Amino acid sequence: MSSACTCHIDLKQCWWCLYEAEKAKVERYERALKFYANENSYVTDIGSFKIEATVMIDKGNRAKEALEG
Numbered sequence: 326m327s328s329a330c331t332c333h334i335d336l337k338q339c340w341w342c343l344y345e346a347e348k349a350k351v352e353r354y355e356r357a358l359k360f361y362a363n364e365n366s367y368v369t370d371i372g373s374f375k376i377e378a379t380v381m382i383d384k385g386n387r388a389k390e391a392l393e394g
């Protein structure tokens with residue numbers, strides 16, 4: 326993790342480190358949310374050509390990855 330903090334103290338004791346960790350988490354969640362919020366992820370046909378929706382192929386993997394970090 327890239328951080329400007331060089332405190333080297335316990336991550337749970339340093340507000341800056343906690344802030345950096347939370348910020349990275351929110352960015353991860355936001356990327357996952359944008360995928361599920363995107364209408365294109367639910368498209369099941371292109372003209373007469375049937376395709377499986379991207380979210381069905383994904384099976385929640387993006388959400389799981391975002392939660393696990």
Ligand SMILES: [Zn+2]
Pocket residue numbers: 330331332333334339340341342
């Ligand atoms: Zn720190």
